[in-house]
Amino acid sequence: xxxxxxxxxxxxxxxxxxxxxxxxxxxxxxxxxxxxxxxxxxxxxxxxxxxxxxxxxxxxxxxxxxxxxxxxxxxxxxxxxxxxxxxxxxxxxxxxxxxxxxxxxxxxxxxxxxxxxxxxxxxxxxxxxxxxxxxxxxxx
Amino acid sequence: xxxxxxxxxxxxxxxxxxxxxxxxxxxxxxxxxxxxxxxxxxxxxxxxxxxxxxxxxxxxxxxxxxxxxxxxxxxxxxxxxxxxxxxxxxxxxxxxxxxxxxxxxxxxxxxxxxxxxxxxxxxxxxxxxxxxxxxxxxxx
DNA sequence: GTGAGTCGCTTTTGATTTGCAAGTGATTTT
DNA sequence: AAAATCACTTGCAAATCAAAAGCGACTCAC
Numbered sequence: 001x002x003x004x005x006x007x008x009x010x011x012x013x014x015x016x017x018x019x020x021x022x023x024x025x026x027x028x029x030x031x032x033x034x035x036x037x038x039x040x041x042x043x044x045x046x047x048x049x050x051x052x053x054x055x056x057x058x059x060x061x062x063x064x065x066x067x068x069x070x071x072x073x074x075x076x077x078x079x080x081x082x083x084x085x086x087x088x089x090x091x092x093x094x095x096x097x098x099x100x101x102x103x104x105x106x107x108x109x110x111x112x113x114x115x116x117x118x119x120x121x122x123x124x125x126x127x128x129x130x131x132x133x134x135x136x137x138x139x140x
Numbered sequence: 141x142x143x144x145x146x147x148x149x150x151x152x153x154x155x156x157x158x159x160x161x162x163x164x165x166x167x168x169x170x171x172x173x174x175x176x177x178x179x180x181x182x183x184x185x186x187x188x189x190x191x192x193x194x195x196x197x198x199x200x201x202x203x204x205x206x207x208x209x210x211x212x213x214x215x216x217x218x219x220x221x222x223x224x225x226x227x228x229x230x231x232x233x234x235x236x237x238x239x240x241x242x243x244x245x246x247x248x249x250x251x252x253x254x255x256x257x258x259x260x261x262x263x264x265x266x267x268x269x270x271x272x273x274x275x276x277x278x279x280x
Numbered sequence: 281g282t283g284a285g286t287c288g289c290t291t292t293t294g295a296t297t298t299g300c301a302a303g304t305g306a307t308t309t310t
Numbered sequence: 311a312a313a314a315t316c317a318c319t320t321g322c323a324a325a326t327c328a329a330a331a332g333c334g335a336c337t338c339a340c
Contacts, residue, residue, distance in 0.1 A: 005245030007232070007237035008165040009183070018156045025148040035317055043149070046299050051318055061240075073307045073316050082240050089232035090148070096229050097147035098199075100222050105145030118258075175288055186328050191289055213287050213336040 010128075014060050015086075019045055024079075027063065028087060029125065031132035033076040034068075069139050076136055084129060087122045102110045154200050154228075159185055159193045164219075168227060169202065169265065171272035173190050173216040174208075197223075216276055224269060227262045 015021050021126050022043055026032040032041070038050055045053075054077060057063045062083040068074040098104045098111045114121040148247045155161050162183055166172040172181070178190055185193075194217060197203045202223040210212040217266045231254050254261040 004244060006165075007234035007241065007244060007246050007250075008161060008169075010156045010231045010237040010244065012158045012161040016156065016158045016161045018152045021148060021152045021156045025146075029148075036315095037318090041283070044299095046298090046301095047318065048320085053242065071308070071316090075317060085236055085239065089236050090228055092229035093151045094147040096225055098148040099225065101150045103145060104147060104150065106147050110147075138146045176286095180289090184328095186330090187289065188291085188329090189327070211287090211337075215288065 011089075014057075014062065017053075019049055020057060023053055023057060024062065024083060024086065024090070027077065027079045028090060028129065031080065031128065032134060033132065035075050035077075052118055066136070066139075066140065078133060078136065079129065084126060087125050088118060091118065091125070108120060143240060154197075154202065157193075157241075159189055160197060163190075163193055163197060164201065164202065164223060164226065166231060167217065168223060169218045170267065171268065173218065173272065175215050175217075178217075206280065207274070218273060218276065219269065224266060227265050228239070228258060231261055231265070 005128070020134070022041065022045070023038060026038055026041055030035055030037055035054070039047065045077065054063065054065070058065050058077070061080055063077040064080060066076050066078065068076060094106065095111050095114050098106045155164055159256070162181065162185070163178060166178055166181055176193070178194070179185065179187065194203065194205070198205050198217070199228055201220055203217040204220060206216050206218065208216060234246065235251050235254050237247045
């Protein structure tokens with residue numbers, strides 16, 4: 001299929017897929033970095049799909065793969081700038097979900113926080129990402 | 141799978157799928173309304189998938205289905221408020237794609253227009269949607 | 281009013297992708 | 311040295327997909 005040129009198709013090609021979407025959420029919002037962290041997500045991704053999606057996301061420049069130098073059998077993934085730049089879109093989507101899903105479990109404070117000042121919300125989540133990255137960056 | 145509670149999973153359940161994504165683009169941004177319009181999109185969706193996705197989007201409250209009263213063999217679909225509320229997220233995603241896809245074919249003016257004032261951009265696209273709806277709403 | 285389209289699906293038929301379970305091989309740990 | 315951990319791979323049945331043909335309800339030309 002031709003996924004070239006159109007911005008919506010480009011986005012769909014990279015995360016227009018349940019599992020890629022959930023992995024990006026985990027790495028951007030939940031501070032997950034290790035293969036095992038992703039595997040343990042409550043959605044229960046299977047190992048073959050996880051390996052395949054991580055490879056896809058690495059290939060499309062969303063994640064970088066690293067061996068843990070302290071324990072070389074472990075592997076972690078860091079979000080690139082390209083992935084981090086998804087935050088505004090991701091937060092906007094989440095606000096939409098909170099507004100339209102009667103069963104949402106997001107905290108009441110989330111939507112107002114983002115709606116009031118998106119730029120500030122993005123900065124806050126960027127800081128969280130830096131915090132999650134820090135101990136791993138020290139190792140490299 | 142349990143798609144309940146988490147806003148990202150909610151969004152993924154509704155448009156975390158290439159074809160739903162493309163259909164929402166067509167109805168929100170390209171003024172497509174008729175079954176035949178969607179079928180003719182350059183991506184070449186097959187009829188069984190199109191019928192299935194339209195039914196899904198209707199079931200999740202994104203589209204409403206209508207028979208054309210002037211020619212009852214034709215059918216059109218209108219975006220609901222819930223679908224229209226996706227505009228901010230959709231535009232944010234498109235800006236991200238334009239920023240990161242070296243082969244993007246979006247006009248140069250698009251990203252600055254949205255970045256400069258998102259609220260204004262949303263209003264502009266809402267007006268386009270109203271324009272596309274108008275002739276059909278007259279019929280009903 | 282009849283026959284030839286048009287339109288919006290549905291069905292059928294393979295091919296691809298998925299989820300699950302069971303490996304595998306490279307490290308650590310004991 | 312043996313056992314456990316970890317990040318995948320592999321094999322397979324089941325679900326999903328695309329492509330093509332079929333179908334019934336219209337609509338239009340004559």
